[in-house]
Amino acid sequence: MSGQAAPGRDEFARFETLTTRWSDNDVYGHMNNAVHYRLFDTAVNGFLIGQGLLDIKAGDQVFLVVETGCRYFSEMAFPDVIHAGLSVAHLGNSSVSYRIGLFANDAARAAAVGQFVHVNVDRQTRRPVAISGRVREALEALMPDQQG
Amino acid sequence: MSGQAAPGRDEFARFETLTTRWSDNDVYGHMNNAVHYRLFDTAVNGFLIGQGLLDIKAGDQVFLVVETGCRYFSEMAFPDVIHAGLSVAHLGNSSVSYRIGLFANDAARAAAVGQFVHVNVDRQTRRPVAISGRVREALEALMPDQQG
Amino acid sequence: MSGQAAPGRDEFARFETLTTRWSDNDVYGHMNNAVHYRLFDTAVNGFLIGQGLLDIKAGDQVFLVVETGCRYFSEMAFPDVIHAGLSVAHLGNSSVSYRIGLFANDAARAAAVGQFVHVNVDRQTRRPVAISGRVREALEALMPDQQG
Amino acid sequence: MSGQAAPGRDEFARFETLTTRWSDNDVYGHMNNAVHYRLFDTAVNGFLIGQGLLDIKAGDQVFLVVETGCRYFSEMAFPDVIHAGLSVAHLGNSSVSYRIGLFANDAARAAAVGQFVHVNVDRQTRRPVAISGRVREALEALMPDQQG
Numbered sequence: 280m281s282g283q284a285a286p287g288r289d290e291f292a293r294f295e296t297l298t299t300r301w302s303d304n305d306v307y308g309h310m311n312n313a314v315h316y317r318l319f320d321t322a323v324n325g326f327l328i329g330q331g332l333l334d335i336k337a338g339d340q341v342f343l344v345v346e347t348g349c350r351y352f353s354e355m356a357f358p359d360v361i362h363a364g365l366s367v368a369h370l371g372n373s374s375v376s377y378r379i380g381l382f383a384n385d386a387a388r389a390a391a392v393g394q395f396v397h398v399n400v401d402r403q404t405r406r407p408v409a410i411s412g413r414v415r416e417a418l419e420a421l422m423p424d425q426q427g
Numbered sequence: 428m429s430g431q432a433a434p435g436r437d438e439f440a441r442f443e444t445l446t447t448r449w450s451d452n453d454v455y456g457h458m459n460n461a462v463h464y465r466l467f468d469t470a471v472n473g474f475l476i477g478q479g480l481l482d483i484k485a486g487d488q489v490f491l492v493v494e495t496g497c498r499y500f501s502e503m504a505f506p507d508v509i510h511a512g513l514s515v516a517h518l519g520n521s522s523v524s525y526r527i528g529l530f531a532n533d534a535a536r537a538a539a540v541g542q543f544v545h546v547n548v549d550r551q552t553r554r555p556v557a558i559s560g561r562v563r564e565a566l567e568a569l570m571p572d573q574q575g
Numbered sequence: 576m577s578g579q580a581a582p583g584r585d586e587f588a589r590f591e592t593l594t595t596r597w598s599d600n601d602v603y604g605h606m607n608n609a610v611h612y613r614l615f616d617t618a619v620n621g622f623l624i625g626q627g628l629l630d631i632k633a634g635d636q637v638f639l640v641v642e643t644g645c646r647y648f649s650e651m652a653f654p655d656v657i658h659a660g661l662s663v664a665h666l667g668n669s670s671v672s673y674r675i676g677l678f679a680n681d682a683a684r685a686a687a688v689g690q691f692v693h694v695n696v697d698r699q700t701r702r703p704v705a706i707s708g709r710v711r712e713a714l715e716a717l718m719p720d721q722q723g
Numbered sequence: 724m725s726g727q728a729a730p731g732r733d734e735f736a737r738f739e740t741l742t743t744r745w746s747d748n749d750v751y752g753h754m755n756n757a758v759h760y761r762l763f764d765t766a767v768n769g770f771l772i773g774q775g776l777l778d779i780k781a782g783d784q785v786f787l788v789v790e791t792g793c794r795y796f797s798e799m800a801f802p803d804v805i806h807a808g809l810s811v812a813h814l815g816n817s818s819v820s821y822r823i824g825l826f827a828n829d830a831a832r833a834a835a836v837g838q839f840v841h842v843n844v845d846r847q848t849r850r851p852v853a854i855s856g857r858v859r860e861a862l863e864a865l866m867p868d869q870q871g
Contacts, residue, residue, distance in 0.1 A: 298742045300765045302607045306483055306600045308780060312468060312492040313598055316461035321744045325802050335454055336752055344460040348496035348542075358769050394496075446594045448617045450755045456632055459746045469596045473654050484604060506621050602779055608788040609760035616756060631750055640756040644792035644838075690792075 285352040285388040291364025291380050292421040295322045299357040309354040316347060319379050319393045322363035332414045340408055342397040345374070349393045359383040367421040373407035374398045375418050433500040433536040439512025439528050440569040443470045447505040457502040464495060467527050467541045470511035480562050488556055490545040493522070497541045507531040515569040521555035522546045523566050581648040581684040587660025587676050588717040591618045595653040605650040612643060615675050615689045618659035628710045636704055638693040641670070645689045655679040663717040669703035670694045671714050729796040729832040735808025735824050736865040739766045743801040753798040760791060763823050763837045766807035776858045784852055786841040789818070793837040803827040811865040817851035818842045819862050 288294075297318055305311040327333035333342070355361065364380040376396045380389035399410045410418065436442075445466055453459040475481035481490070503509065512528040524544045528537035547558045558566065584590075593614055601607040623629035629638070651657065660676040672692045676685035695706045706714065732738075741762055749755040771777035777786070799805065808824040820840045824833035843854045854862065 296742070297744075298740070298765075300741075300761050301768045302601055302609055302761050302764070304602045304779075305598055306602060306604050307489065307491075308602050311598045312495055313461055313464035316464055317744050317746050320460060320746070321742075321801070324745045328802055335748075341455065343455070344499055346496075346498050347460055348494075350494050351492055357765070358772055444594070445596075446592070446617075448593075448613050449620045450613050450616070450749055450757055452631075452750045453746055454748045454750065454752050456750050461746055465596050465598050468598070469594075469653070472597045476654055483600075505617070506624055603785065603787070608764060608791055609757055612757035612760055637751065639751070640795055642792075642794050643756055644790075646790050647788055 283350070285390070286380050286392060287387055287389075288362075288364060288380070288382060290366065290423075291378075292366045292423075293326065293364070295325050295363045295365065297321060297361045297363055299355070299359050299361060301357055304357050309356045310359075312349070312351065315349050315351070315381060315391050315393060318361060318363055318381060319347065319349075319377075319395045320344070322365050322379055323377055323395055323397070326365055330417050332417055339402055340399055341402050342375075343400050343405070344396065345398050346396040347394060349391055351391045352388070353383075353390045355381065355383045355390045364389070365421060366423060367418050368394070370410070370415070370418050370422065372409050373400075375410065377421075431498070433538070434528055434540060435535055435537075436510075436512060436528070436530060438514065438571075439526075440514045440571075441474065441512070443473050443511045443513065445469060445509045445511055447503070447507050447509060449505050452505050457504045458507075460497070460499065463497050463499070463529060463539050463541060466509060466511055466529060467495065467497075467525075467543045468492070470513050470527055471525055471543055471545070474513055478565050480565055487550055488547055489550050490523075491548050491553070492544065493546050494544040495542060497539055499539045500536070501538045503529065503531045503538045512537070513569060514571060515566050516542070518558070518563070518566050518570065520557050521548075523558065525569075579646070581686070582676050582688060583683055583685075584658075584660060584676070584678060586662065586719075587674075588662045588719075589622070589660070591621050591659045591661065593617060593657045593659055595651070595655050595657060597653050600653050605652045606655075608645070608647065611645050611647070611677060611687050611689060614657060614659055614677060615643065615645075615673075615691045616640070618661050618675055619673055619691055619693070622661055626713050628713055635698055636695055637698050639696050639701070640692065641694050642692040643690060645687055647687045648684070649679075649686045651677065651679045651686045660685070661717060662719060663714050664690070666706070666711070666714050666718065668705050669696075671706065673717075727794070729834070730824050730836060731831055731833075732806075732808060732824070732826060734810065734867075735822075736810045736867075737770065737808070739769050739807045739809065741765060741805045741807055743799070743803050743805060745801050748801050753800045754803075756793070756795065759793050759795070759825060759835050759837060762805060762807055762825060763791065763793075763821075763839045764788070766809050766823055767821055767839055767841070770809055774861050776861055783846055784843055785846050786819075787844050787849065788840065789842050790840040791838060793835055795835045796832070797827075797834045799825065799827045799834045808833070809865060810867060811862050812838070814854070814859070814862050814866065816853050817844075819854065821865075
């Protein structure tokens, strides 16, 4: 990725530890580019569920993904253990943009950095709803401004 | 994605037909956001292999993914049949940026649009190599300028 | 698989055509063994949905998987097109055991044969419920005895 | 699974800890039946690689899967952490049959039990080769007879 250095761990507010799988490696012997996205929504939803902020089965509101992206700096591969760093890059009225760094084992620099944009919607109508209360507080706590 | 219309089929140079799978649907009953990326590299590599431009096992050069992205306009779900439209948005010396539209069944507008950036590298050294010859010609033929 | 020949297409009652994906190939350059199971439940549920026998979102009853198995006779790989043959090997009161053959492209012999056992349950209680009516009729029509 | 109790942890020789992913959950809100197989070959190959017994890229011999199977006793779901118990049920001249139990979080009984049969083959010819030396010793150490 010309012109842009891979970020370090200090750029992320919290981490989830994720194991890789044999089938993550494609024919080139490295983690297939789509697997990174499986790790992104695992990190984001793992955070939300762990904080008691998302009730998959019964909640009135759910988050839907409207945009994602990834830059790949270096290869990862099974059996690497991945540390997914999570921060909130932007928090709008009903949407939140996460920034996620994937670090292999004890690497100081991310092997990949993702963007993951969630919109909070009503489960039935799927219309946007403002992010408020405990959810907003938890997301604000992941913003870089809030970490120091 | 507010402020940007989903593209139509005429914005893509060629199409691959891809079937969906039961496991593509996540707990929300729609195609999980990471599945789109599995369809993107299936469309791109299916094109390259079908044209005889990529020899996975024995080629001296391979394409590595350096950046991907996706905007999600509407939901798709198993058992939809997906028509993946493929064009080349930018062709550099050693890199190519594909634009891919995913159309569900007979929909006129894409449910999602992806960006997929490949760099041509030497299989052993993984250093960039110029895209030339038949490969470059085939990619040029997918550029909008070249379509008439 | 010593001592057992791969079955031919005439052993299956109906077929679903399924496309493969780039990420199906693992580091050995062939379809990973777990992908076969993604194709099995795609074939079974594709049949049920196509026949109007399964309403994923609103049905009172759903099928849960209680046992699966696969024998691998030969390798398949992206970009093969797979023809999944489907038959009912056993139909009990509340359970059905499917036999599924995966044929690559125009191969006469299956590359793999799977067993897939579904139990019909109440969506809420997840207790077994008798398979009856149109569903039973459709499954009976897939039993070898019924095919002529 | 009528007539057969789910095994306990003492029936397995060693354990691998595996994290689940958001996309493991299908529309029924539980781990899709095919994911179990991704965990099986992750546990088996993770063991082999961890012991220095498998060199994916450069080894003269590789293991190919010839038969797999799974019985599902209870549901698992993201974000469960899975403890995969591994034992060798049968060790032949060139083949090995693993028995794998998947335990969710701190459950005493397995949620699923799998069979996974590997044949040791020459990487080039893909013909069976005897399992010998350090590999055989490591596999023998996973046989129930050898554990106590």
